[in-house]
Amino acid sequence: RKDNKEAWDNIDIFGWMGYPMEIKVNFLCRDSILAAPIALDLVLFSDLALRAGMCGIQTWLSFFCKSPMHDFEHQPVHDLFQQWRMVKQTLRNMIGEDAPSYLD
Structure with a gap:
C-alpha cells in the first residue's frame, strides 16, 4: 500500500438489556501525514538547541x-x-523559568 496504512479493530460493548454489541473501527491514514508534524517539531527544537549553544x-x-x-x-x-x-x-531552563510546584 506504499504510504497508505490501514488498521482495524473491534470494540465489544453491551447494549440494552445486556445484549452484546460490537463497534468496528477502520482507520485509514498515510505515514507521511502522521510523521510531518513530528518531523517539523524535531527540526524546530534542533534549531533552537543550536541557537542556545547546545551541541552533541x-x-x-x-x-x-x-x-x-x-x-x-x-x-x-x-x-x-x-x-x-x-x-x-x-x-523551561532555556527561558530561566523554575519547574512548576503543585504543592501550593
Missing part, C-alpha cells in the same frame, strides 16, 4: 525518536512521560 547528543529530544538518544555515560529513558517531562524542563 540532545537527550531531551528523545521524545521525538523511536530509539531514545543518549551518550555512553547515561542510560536511555524509555518512558514516554519522562521524555516529555525532559522536553518541557529543558525549555
